[in-house]
Amino acid sequence: MDETLFFTDAPTLGGPALEHKHRLERDPSARSDCMAYLPDMERIDSPVRDQVLAQAASYDCARYTAADVAAALARERCTVEDLKALLSPAAEPFLEQMARRARRETQRHFGNTVYLFTPLYLANYCENYCVYCGFHRYNGIRRKKLTAAEMEREMEVIASSGMEEILLLTGESRSMSSVEYIGQACALARRYFRNVGLEIYPANTEEYRYLHECGADYVTVFQETYDPAGYEKLHLQGRKRVFPYRFDAQERALRGGMRGVAFSALLGLGDFRTDALATALHVQMLQRKYPHGEMSLSCPRLRPTRHNAPAAQGVSERELLQVLCAYRIFLPYAGITVSSRERAAFRDGAAGLVATKLSAGVSTGVGDHEEKYHAGSCDGACGAGDEQFEISDGRSLREIYDALTAKGLQPVLNDALYV
Amino acid sequence: MKDTFTLGGREFSSRFILGSGKYSMDLIRAAVESGGAEIVTLAVRRANTRPGESILDHIPAGVTLLPNTSGARNGEEAVRIARLARELGCGDLIKVEVIHDSKYLLPDNYETVRATEQLAREGFTVLPYMHPDLNAARDLVSAGAAAVMPLGAPIGSNRGLAAREFLQILIDEIDLPVIVDAGIGRPSQACEAMELGAAAVMVNTAVATAGDVPAMAAAFRLAVEGGRRAYLAGPGRVLDKGAAASDPLTGFLGGGGEEHVHG
Numbered sequence: 124m125d126e127t128l129f130f131t132d133a134p135t136l137g138g139p140a141l142e143h144k145h146r147l148e149r150d151p152s153a154r155s156d157c158m159a160y161l162p163d164m165e166r167i168d169s170p171v172r173d174q175v176l177a178q179a180a181s182y183d184c185a186r187y188t189a190a191d192v193a194a195a196l197a198r199e200r201c202t203v204e205d206l207k208a209l210l211s212p213a214a215e216p217f218l219e220q221m222a223r224r225a226r227r228e229t230q231r232h233f234g235n236t237v238y239l240f241t242p243l244y245l246a247n248y249c250e251n252y253c254v255y256c257g258f259h260r261y262n263g264i265r266r267k268k269l270t271a272a273e274m275e276r277e278m279e280v281i282a283s284s285g286m287e288e289i290l291l292l293t294g295e296s297r298s299m300s301s302v303e304y305i306g307q308a309c310a311l312a313r314r315y316f317r318n319v320g321l322e323i324y325p326a327n328t329e330e331y332r333y334l335h336e337c338g339a340d341y342v343t344v345f346q347e348t349y350d351p352a353g354y355e356k357l358h359l360q361g362r363k364r365v366f367p368y369r370f371d372a373q374e375r376a377l378r379g380g381m382r383g384v385a386f387s388a389l390l391g392l393g394d395f396r397t398d399a400l401a402t403a404l405h406v407q408m409l410q411r412k413y414p415h416g417e418m419s420l421s422c423p424r425l426r427p428t429r430h431n432a433p434a435a436q437g438v439s440e441r442e443l444l445q446v447l448c449a450y451r452i453f454l455p456y457a458g459i460t461v462s463s464r465e466r467a468a469f470r471d472g473a474a475g476l477v478a479t480k481l482s483a484g485v486s487t488g489v490g491d492h493e494e495k496y497h498a499g500s501c502d503g504a505c506g507a508g509d510e511q512f513e514i515s516d517g518r519s520l521r522e523i524y525d526a527l528t529a530k531g532l533q534p535v536l537n538d539a540l541y542v
Numbered sequence: 543m544k545d546t547f548t549l550g551g552r553e554f555s556s557r558f559i560l561g562s563g564k565y566s567m568d569l570i571r572a573a574v575e576s577g578g579a580e581i582v583t584l585a586v587r588r589a590n591t592r593p594g595e596s597i598l599d600h601i602p603a604g605v606t607l608l609p610n611t612s613g614a615r616n617g618e619e620a621v622r623i624a625r626l627a628r629e630l631g632c633g634d635l636i637k638v639e640v641i642h643d644s645k646y647l648l649p650d651n652y653e654t655v656r657a658t659e660q661l662a663r664e665g666f667t668v669l670p671y672m673h674p675d676l677n678a679a680r681d682l683v684s685a686g687a688a689a690v691m692p693l694g695a696p697i698g699s700n701r702g703l704a705a706r707e708f709l710q711i712l713i714d715e716i717d718l719p720v721i722v723d724a725g726i727g728r729p730s731q732a733c734e735a736m737e738l739g740a741a742a743v744m745v746n747t748a749v750a751t752a753g754d755v756p757a758m759a760a761a762f763r764l765a766v767e768g769g770r771r772a773y774l775a776g777p778g779r780v781l782d783k784g785a786a787a788s789d790p791l792t793g794f795l796g797g798g799g800e801e802h803v804h805g
Contacts, residue, residue, distance in 0.1 A: 145590020231698050234750045287591060318592065382615075414643040415615045456645045533566040536595050540587040540626070542619040 126356045129254035133263030144261050147222070147252060147359040157355045157366045164368045165327040165375065171408045172370045178203065178338055179349050179401040187211035196220055201453045206403060209449035210396045218441065220361055226476050228455035236478040236535045237527050239338040239520060240288035240320070240456070244489045245269050245308050247508045249294035251361030253347070255392065257402075257511045258294045260361070267489040267508030268299055269392035274308055277492045278315040284484055284520045287537040290343070294511075295324040295363055302330045306337040314336030317537040320385075324362065325372035330380025340378035340541055343385035344369060345421070348393035350400030357392060373416075382539070383417030385460070390446065391425035399446045403453050410456075419458030419480065420450055424465075440469055447477040448452035463514040470516055475532045483523040487511045498518060547719050547727045549573025549581075550635060550688045552606065556580040557736065559608070559721065560767040561746025563588070564681075567600045569755045571763065574602055577759030580792055581675065583608040583637055586627045590756070598630075608669065610637040617656035624661050636661060637691065638670040647697045651678035655685050660687025674708040684739050690716060691744065693724035696736060698747045700727020703734055713739040729765030736769025 132141060146153045160166055169244035197203030198218065208214060209221060241398050246268035249258040257264065269277065281289065291308050293300040306321055312319045320341035321334060331342065348354050352367050358364045372386035379490040386406050406418045424438045438446075443465075450459060461470050461478040463485040470481055486492055489508030518526070527534045546553045547670045549732060560579040562570050574582055586609050588597045600605065609627035614620035617640060624636040638651040639663065649671050655678060658668045667688045672678055672690035682690050692712055695701035703709060719741030726732050727748045735743045745762055752758035 138671075230751045231700070231747065234747065235566055236564055285592065285595075287595070317566060410645055414645065415641075417644050456647075469616060531566060535588070537591040538585070538587055540613045542614065542622050 124253055129357075131262060133313060133344040135263040136261055140261065144252065147253075152357075154355070154359055155364060157358065157364050158351065158370055160365055161362065163327075164362075164365060167328075167371050167374055167378075169371055169374055169412075170225070171374070171405070171412065172367060175349065175370075175401050175404045176351070176407060178404055179397050182207060182397050182400050184211040184396045187213045189213050189216070192217050194345055195452075196224055202262055203404070206449060206453040207400060209452060210350070210399055210446065211413045212396075215441070217447055218448070221445065221452065222476060225448040225451040228448045228451050228477060229477060232455050233479045234533075235531060236533045236538070237474045237478065238288070238535050238538060239286070239483045239523065240290055240318075240452060240480065241284075241482055241484045241520070242278055242288050242290040242292055242322070242487070243274075243281060243312075243492065244292045244302045244487060244508070244511070245274060245305070246296070247294045247511065248296040248299035248488045249361070250298070251363040253361075253363060254359060257509070259497050263310055264509035265458070265507070268304075269308075269490050271311065273490055275311055280492050281484065282315040284485065284526075285536065288320070288522055288539070289316045290320040290322055290341075290482075291339075292322045293324070295361065297324065297362070300324075302326060302333065306334055309334055309337035309339045313541070318539040318541070325369050326375070328375045328379045330438075331376045331381060333379075335380040338541065340382040340539065341385065341417075342373065343387075344372040344376075345387040345389060346402070346405070349398050349405075350393040351389060355394040370405075373405075374413070377411060377413045377416045377484065381416075381474075383400050383419060383458075385419040385421060385458075385470065387421035387423060389423050389425055390443065395438045395442065395446065399449065402452055406454055406457055410454075416457070417458070418454070419460060420454070421460045421462060422447055422450070423462055440465075440508070441524060442474070443469075444477075447473060451477045463516040464512065466519060470523075471526055471530065475530065479528075481516065481523060483520040485514055485517070486512060502532045543585040545770065549669065549719065554606070554742075556763075556766075557740075557770055558732070558763050559723075559742055560581065560749065561744060562597050562601065563612075563746055563788060564750040565755070567597065569750075570597065570600045571602050572756040573759040574605055574748055576681035576756040576763070577749070578687070578763045579605065580757075581606045581608050581742075583610050583746075584632075585612045586623050586632070587612055587613045589630060589632070590626065602610040606635065607632050608635050608637050610639050611657070612641070613641045614638075614640050614657070615642050616640060616650075617660070617749070618655035619661050620653070624657075625664075628666075634665060635667045636669070638668055638789050649673055649693065651675055654678070655681045658682055658687050659685040671719070674705045674712050676708070676711055676715060679712050683716060683718060683782050687718060689719040689721055689741065691721045691723040694722045694731070695725025695727075697724040700748055701725050702727060702731030703738075703785065706734075706738070709740070710738055729761045732762055733769035733772075735763040736766055737772045739773050742766075 191208035192214045195208045319339045321339045322343040388402045460480040461473045487510040491507035524534045546555045559581045562584045584597045609632040611620040611623040640650045642650045655672045661668045669689045671691045695704035721742045722735040722740045723744040732743045
């Protein structure tokens with residue numbers, strides 16, 4: 124990944140901020156040590172990070188042959204070596220066989236059920252400078268943070284569509300989206316939804332415990348890339364720059380009482396095969412350490428934002444499906460979410476084959492569900508915040524529900540109890 | 543002669559219990575009907591949802607609902623879910639499932655015993671899902687369980703009676719109905735469980751993921767009935783090696799008189 128392709132300057136940016144941005148981009152010594160925790164960041168003593176990174180660092184995907192792939196598919200229990208083979212270029216001609224195996228595993232563990240949820244962006248303020256992200260601090264986007272009344276209105280609109288699971292998201296700004304602010308959103312969401320997940324900045328165990336008590340039960344944190352050297356070049360400023368604190372977020376969330384955690388690399392930021400390997404191992408090792416925790420994976424590919432379109436290339440649909448099949452074969456018990464970044468036909472094809480969870484009725488902007496759900500009631504001038512990325516599948520809950528049903532799959536809106 | 547078994551004072555003649563997870567909901571009714579199931583399990587977490595989305599809406603009337611506590615990670619959570627089931631109007635029958643393992647979904651016997659004790663005290667008819675361990679099964683009996691539901695093999699695995707030897711021990715030693723739950727993937731395996739003397743079998747994945755759901759449910763019904771009849775008939779012995787000589791090998795010893803010798 125050539126990170127410089129992402130470097131664009133918003134026209135509104137000038138003065139010392141622009142200078143600082145340029146210095147961060149050009150001069151590595153202007154950046155902090157991405158492996159050093161900030162003073163308020165909780166450290167947990169976990170060997171998982173070193174184990175995952177060691178496996179990733181030694182992965183040579185060119186070493187695997189068709190014979191390795193065939194052997195992996197013939198074996199009933201997929202080993203780490205098998206996973207490495209399935210993620211390698213040698214497995215590309217085996218995609219159909221991988222899909223058959225993946226489908227069998229998905230059926231065995233999930234039958235023909237597919238869970239549906241919708242994300243709700245609470246705020247898009249962000250203090251990080253992650254060069255590829257639409258929300259980063261130097262981007263000249265419309266910023267917004269929902270008030271309690273606005274949140275409730277959005278939740279009402281979403282709940283009225285029949286949705287029972289919601290994923291609350293914020294940009295990474297502890298000052299604009301405090302833990303208390305997010306807690307308030309969780310408590311509100313519990314009144315409208317059966318299941319509340321969070322995709323927010325990594326937090327300490329006690330903060331996760333507080334958010335769990337407010338009603339949240341799932342925590343999603345994407346590591347983006349598991350290559351620390353690449354990570355350093357892409358996350359130039361802000362708390363997200365601290366690689367190990369982010370890596371341990373799922374452990375802290377589980378210790379804080381969350382029922383489940385979700386993982387992902389943003390495929391295409393680093394070498395996608397290595398990042399997929401590291402993600403799968405991260406899940407596997409945490410499942411062994413916290414056997415009660417529910418584990419799930421996402422598989423975002425880099426998507427164009429307002430500013431990064433030329434750089435957002437890299438992982439084809441075929442390669443993405445290979446990764447998903449490898450995930451499913453190695454982690455048959457894990458939930459797999461395919462987001463609306465992918466086009467409708469891909470998501471429909473992945474559902475029941477590898478995917479067990481789809482988002483529906485998605486808006487990645489802040490405060491625009493009402494606009495979206497009641498077309499024509501607002502022309503974009505009603506103060507919504509800009510989107511994080513562009514989506515490819517804009518179908519409503521009803522449309523996705525019907526598409527799944529037509530395929531003989533059973534959409535499920537709720538399979539969780541908050542206890 | 544009527545051949546029934548009893549759970550919490552209720553009598554059932556069908557020994558085929560159907561799980562309701564992993565289905566397209568519109569197939570549940572057909573499966574129940576062709577399988578002749580009188581008891582259908584349901585996850586409280588899938589019932590606790592909006593009308594139209596609840597599995598409850600798809601289970602035919604007259605069928606006994608057996609709510610389960612899936613999602614409970616310890617005994618305390620199982621107790622809370624059981625109470626919620628009662629509030630939802632599912633009655634006093636409860637299948638206790640305590641699972642502290644997201645990979646194999648194996649039941650936690652210790653926590654299951656704790657939950658069973660508490661729920662039996664609260665007047666529930668408790669059917670605990672368990673790993674087939676004799677000591678735990680005895681503890682469940684003492685805790686007030688109405689039956690025990692040992693797994694045949696890991697759930698969803700369709701491996702049949704991987705735990706056969708231990709199931710047989712439970713069937714031989716436990717006076718409550720032993721219902722084999724989890725792992726049964728084919729009608730022949732259900733039949734085998736019934737031949738061993740199980741009071742009933744519970745099947746979900748094998749029916750839910752079949753090519754023709756109602757036909758598979760019907761096949762299970764026949765297999766369960768066949769296995770039960772064989773058990774009642776008292777199967778002939780099966781020898782491991784060789785055949786049993788129909789003429790006694792010790793015949794030459796004679797019965798007292800030397801002249802009384804077989805040819």
